[in-house]
Amino acid sequence: METTIYALSTAPGRAGVAIIRISGPKAGDVLDVMTAGRRPAARGAALRRLQNTEGEVFDEALVLWFPGPASFTGEDCAELQVHGGLAVIETAFETLETLGCVPAEAGEFTRRAFENDRIDLTEAEGLADLIEAETEGQRRQALAQMTGALRGLYEEWRESLISILASVEGEIDFPDEGDVPDALSHRAFEPLVILIASMQEHLDDGRRGERIRTGFTIALIGAPNAGKSSLLNKLAGRDAAIVTDIPGTTRDIIEVRVTMGGYPVIISDTAGLREAVDAVEAEGVKRALDRAVQADLRIGVVDARSDEELADLQGRLHDDDLLVLNKLDLAPGASADGAYPLSAKSGEGISDLEARIEAIVQERLSARELPALSRARHRKNVETASEALGRALSQLAAAPELAGEDIRLAIRSLESLTGRVDVEDVLDRVFSQFCIGK
Amino acid sequence: MSAEWDVIVIGGGHAGCEAAAASARAGARTLLLTHKLETIGEMSCNPAIGGLGKGHLVREIDALDGIMGRISDVSGIQFRLLNRSKGPAVRGPRTQSDRKLYREAMQAELAATVNLTIEAGAVEDLIFDEGVCKGAICSDGREYRAHGVVLTTGTFLKGMIHRGQERIPAGRVNEAPSIGLSDTLYGLGLQMGRLKTGTPARLRKSSISWEELDMQPADPDPVPFSFMTDKITVPQIECGISRTTEETHRIISENIDQSAVYSGAIAGRGPRYCPSIEDKVVRFADRTSHQIFLEPEGLDDDTVYPNGISSSLPDDVQDAFLRTIPGLANVEVVRYGYAIEYDYVDPRELDATLQLRKAPGLWLAGQINGTTGYEEAAAQGLMAGLNAAFAAEGKDPLILSRSEAYIGVMIDDLITRGVTEPYRMFTSRAEYRLMLRADNADQRLTEKAIELCFAGPARIERFQTKMGELERAREMARSRSLTPPEAKKAGISVNADGKRRNVFDLLAYPDVDWDMITAVWPELAELSEETVEQIEIDALYSGYLERQQADILAFRRDEAVRIPTGFDFGSVGGLSNEAREKLERARPETLGQASRIEGVTPGALTAVLAHLKRKQKDAS
Ligand SMILES: Cc1cc2nc3c(=O)[nH]c(=O)nc-3n(C[C@H](O)[C@H](O)[C@H](O)COP(=O)(O)OP(=O)(O)OC[C@H]3O[C@@H](n4cnc5c(N)ncnc54)[C@H](O)[C@@H]3O)c2cc1C
Ligand SMILES: Nc1nc2c(ncn2[C@@H]2O[C@H](COP(=O)(O)OP(=O)(O)O)[C@@H](O)[C@H]2O)c(=O)[nH]1
Numbered sequence A: 001m002e003t004t005i006y007a008l009s010t011a012p013g014r015a016g017v018a019i020i021r022i023s024g025p026k027a028g029d030v031l032d033v034m035t036a037g038r039r040p041a042a043r044g045a046a047l048r049r050l051q052n053t054e055g056e057v058f059d060e061a062l063v064l065w066f067p068g069p070a071s072f073t074g075e076d077c078a079e080l081q082v083h084g085g086l087a088v089i090e091t092a093f094e095t096l097e098t099l100g101c102v103p104a105e106a107g108e109f110t111r112r113a114f115e116n117d118r119i120d121l122t123e124a125e126g127l128a129d130l131i132e133a134e135t136e137g138q139r140r141q142a143l144a145q146m147t148g149a150l151r152g153l154y155e156e157w158r159e160s161l162i163s164i165l166a167s168v169e170g171e172i173d174f175p176d177e178g179d180v181p182d183a184l185s186h187r188a189f190e191p192l193v194i195l196i197a198s199m200q201e202h203l204d205d206g207r208r209g210e211r212i213r214t215g216f217t218i219a220l221i222g223a224p225n226a227g228k229s230s231l232l233n234k235l236a237g238r239d240a241a242i243v244t245d246i247p248g249t250t251r252d253i254i255e256v257r258v259t260m261g262g263y264p265v266i267i268s269d270t271a272g273l274r275e276a277v278d279a280v281e282a283e284g285v286k287r288a289l290d291r292a293v294q295a296d297l298r299i300g301v302v303d304a305r306s307d308e309e310l311a312d313l314q315g316r317l318h319d320d321d322l323l324v325l326n327k328l329d330l331a332p333g334a335s336a337d338g339a340y341p342l343s344a345k346s347g348e349g350i351s352d353l354e355a356r357i358e359a360i361v362q363e364r365l366s367a368r369e370l371p372a373l374s375r376a377r378h379r380k381n382v383e384t385a386s387e388a389l390g391r392a393l394s395q396l397a398a399a400p401e402l403a404g405e406d407i408r409l410a411i412r413s414l415e416s417l418t419g420r421v422d423v424e425d426v427l428d429r430v431f432s433q434f435c436i437g438k
Numbered sequence B: 001m002s003a004e005w006d007v008i009v010i011g012g013g014h015a016g017c018e019a020a021a022a023s024a025r026a027g028a029r030t031l032l033l034t035h036k037l038e039t040i041g042e043m044s045c046n047p048a049i050g051g052l053g054k055g056h057l058v059r060e061i062d063a064l065d066g067i068m069g070r071i072s073d074v075s076g077i078q079f080r081l082l083n084r085s086k087g088p089a090v091r092g093p094r095t096q097s098d099r100k101l102y103r104e105a106m107q108a109e110l111a112a113t114v115n116l117t118i119e120a121g122a123v124e125d126l127i128f129d130e131g132v133c134k135g136a137i138c139s140d141g142r143e144y145r146a147h148g149v150v151l152t153t154g155t156f157l158k159g160m161i162h163r164g165q166e167r168i169p170a171g172r173v174n175e176a177p178s179i180g181l182s183d184t185l186y187g188l189g190l191q192m193g194r195l196k197t198g199t200p201a202r203l204r205k206s207s208i209s210w211e212e213l214d215m216q217p218a219d220p221d222p223v224p225f226s227f228m229t230d231k232i233t234v235p236q237i238e239c240g241i242s243r244t245t246e247e248t249h250r251i252i253s254e255n256i257d258q259s260a261v262y263s264g265a266i267a268g269r270g271p272r273y274c275p276s277i278e279d280k281v282v283r284f285a286d287r288t289s290h291q292i293f294l295e296p297e298g299l300d301d302d303t304v305y306p307n308g309i310s311s312s313l314p315d316d317v318q319d320a321f322l323r324t325i326p327g328l329a330n331v332e333v334v335r336y337g338y339a340i341e342y343d344y345v346d347p348r349e350l351d352a353t354l355q356l357r358k359a360p361g362l363w364l365a366g367q368i369n370g371t372t373g374y375e376e377a378a379a380q381g382l383m384a385g386l387n388a389a390f391a392a393e394g395k396d397p398l399i400l401s402r403s404e405a406y407i408g409v410m411i412d413d414l415i416t417r418g419v420t421e422p423y424r425m426f427t428s429r430a431e432y433r434l435m436l437r438a439d440n441a442d443q444r445l446t447e448k449a450i451e452l453c454f455a456g457p458a459r460i461e462r463f464q465t466k467m468g469e470l471e472r473a474r475e476m477a478r479s480r481s482l483t484p485p486e487a488k489k490a491g492i493s494v495n496a497d498g499k500r501r502n503v504f505d506l507l508a509y510p511d512v513d514w515d516m517i518t519a520v521w522p523e524l525a526e527l528s529e530e531t532v533e534q535i536e537i538d539a540l541y542s543g544y545l546e547r548q549q550a551d552i553l554a555f556r557r558d559e560a561v562r563i564p565t566g567f568d569f570g571s572v573g574g575l576s577n578e579a580r581e582k583l584e585r586a587r588p589e590t591l592g593q594a595s596r597i598e599g600v601t602p603g604a605l606t607a608v609l610a611h612l613k614r615k616q617k618d619a620s
């Protein structure tokens, strides 16, 4: 039976609408689940709340339903026009995966359309262009958000796959060569362990999935009256925290949920860090500290006029945390190394801080990963590869031909990331490393 | 005009012998034309057959009732099963051969082959009739007509031997090259090129100090190549092992500019896996020593082949460096080493039966197609000979796929990817390696030989008996199973999941052996050792093979979409120039083949498919 495929047909961005296309026998069922049974009429569009398989609503979207065979691909098709944020797109993808859909291969929509005779064969001339465009679009999207670090990682993987396979194949194909050590494949052991670890880390990726669901957490810390609550209100765009000039006003933790860089972010305002005067406040301070430790990012807030506050906070912040010099209006020209001078009151300097936070959120939640479109498939491929390499590791000594089989499987499933590893690449490595030739 | 012959095979090397025998076996009236009757079956280089990948090819040739396996079994003097300690998929049978025994056995075999006539003659030109190859013309003017011609001239096309600054036109040492034929091929407008290979000096056995050397014995229980051979009866010998020294390397480095290869005299590319000693010294300058096997060329032959030091240095330099090698201080050289450069035809000019697309009726096999090695040559010869015979008889061709045979892998590699250096088989080239084993070549292929009527009666009988026993044994193994508690009682610990496990499942556990199985089911003890081994291999690989099945299905689906000969890729709209050029050059016969051509994208594939579909529609 045909699979049901999905793909993003617009570039993923922060603003605007993202269109997710779905094609295959499950398209109808998928719509039913995601719209809580309110599938639009055939060939119609309707505004619907979208929910995941747990029943949690994650977006409101324009939903279109085209039953086959009179659809673009000739199969049952659906389209979700969701809000363009990455978090929404990812939740949609996750839901689709859970419901048994698979990410489309390069050019697969067009190919299906063609195979179901939905593209008039007289139009077939343009088909290659169409598919090339679809494929190229997918590839560009895949590369667009790939940072240098990520590309470097894939290159490392490719290198190490070639050398791992060269060791194994070298031992198998050149057993009678003076220059090829007997237990050559044992040399693959260490690179295999490293590669698997690297893939695992890539997959775990700092509990990314979890953070996308629960939100990226930021704790504001600093001395009483530094202006934490004021800053929170500014970032949230509404009065979430009470602002007074009595130190210790914020005794419990106040959290606000905002969207930054396309991801949900939770900012918590905490009690000021000082010797507490009463028990309630003492508890507040304790929680503030706990919260600060757990948060994904800490923003230290100091009154720009106070050197002691600055010194005290600098000791508590991690290297990649942020420091804000507040009340710039009262201390014009204040500055400190790497700090953001701003005024929570006038709003001056806030946008720089916001931009920096957005960048951090995006980097931590998405840059280490692949862009939304190809992520699901790539993730699955990396999982398959890492499992196969795990098996290879256990077979290396006893049955190198089975290890070889699993390594080849891993290579095939990683081709979309690392590019094709041809047997010639592997033989090249063998011949350049060893003097083969009896 | 009626032809005297169905098939003419030109060249009595390894490709030619196998081609002639196969064509005759398939019932075609076959003529083998070669320079000299005495050099039929000659081993130009190292007298050894088999190895990893190559041994697999020999088994496949044998499974198709070819002759190389049987000839090797009656002439092999040092059988060794390589990778014995590894799994059955990557064990490669190999032997050194007695050069004379091999040649004699080959000549006797061909002489006794029905439908086959052998004549001596140097072919100068081919006969074409409206573009179709219809025969051959010898240098003395004799003409022979046929329905098809198989050309297997090895290294002879404009062959040029290099040794130091010396240059001798030759196909092999002391044998004249073929110039006329090469011109004929150029005249067909074929893409051609130059490749090179080399051979070491031959040494006088009695001049070697064997007592100074380590010796490597043959296996105590030689494993034959042929499924028809029960036991190897040729006496087995040892070969010596020595090494080059720093002094050897110094002499070579100092004289490197006198080497034909390094002086720039040779343009053709040599194989990276068969480098000359000059190459080794230059490319692996950090190594101070390389291993050398000293292999006697026969039981009563006074010649020794020093494996690992092929060279095209001048005679005096060869003498000098040889004497620095332990055991060779007083060595006497029988014949000096040389490099040889020759014409080959870009194999992308061939279709999957090895017929030239630009010259129907003309099949090419062996080194002429850019391969190296006896086994590669013989395997191609077999396929070309069979298909030439089938074409003469008006039958469908036999094409083996990558998922069926190493032969299929090799031919597909050649015709879709071409070569940049002499092509040699390795097991790593086979994506379905676990399935394409030396041990099951007959199970994969012999049925085809029987169906297409080119297997002899003895082969058929032996095969059917074996398969009968194997099927019975497999059925016994499938139908006998244990529950987890029963397994536990038999000393086999499995998950207590309530699942019954049959003999295959149980054998897949690493600590379960056949004795434990026969302890439970004594009736299985009657199975032959050979049968039990097959059952064990089935069990060992079953998990992996199942996983591969889906891959193979997808592979076969694309393989089943045929692209007709003469398909005009230029008429497919939307193909990039690059894709079109690549497709036109390789002329894939199936969509699967097209997908393996580097630079052919999914879009290009779909465009081709669309075009094919439209043509089908227009036709109906
Ligand atoms: C110097 C040298 C070194 C080699 N080294 C190695 C090596 O290290 N490892 C390896 O695996 N392989 C090696 N080979 C390759 C191996 O010998 C060949 O690949 C194999 O023999 C090719 O078989 P063939 O049938 O294609 O050609 P060949 O065995 O070369 O046979 C060609 C036959 O055709 C006949 N012939 C040619 N032209 C004509 C004509 N016009 N008319 C009639 N008859 C003709 C010749 O007489 C000969 O009998 C070497 C070959 C040479 C020459
Ligand atoms: N002038 C000025 N006053 C500020 C600024 N930010 C906060 N304040 C004032 O400082 C006092 C303490 O602010 P608050 O946000 O409650 O501080 P918190 O204790 O750190 O939460 C309030 O009176 C604010 O109005 C600022 O940027 N400029």
Ligand SMILES: [Mg+2]
Pocket: A228, A229, A230, A241, A242, A243, A249, A250, A269, A270
């Ligand atoms: Mg406060």
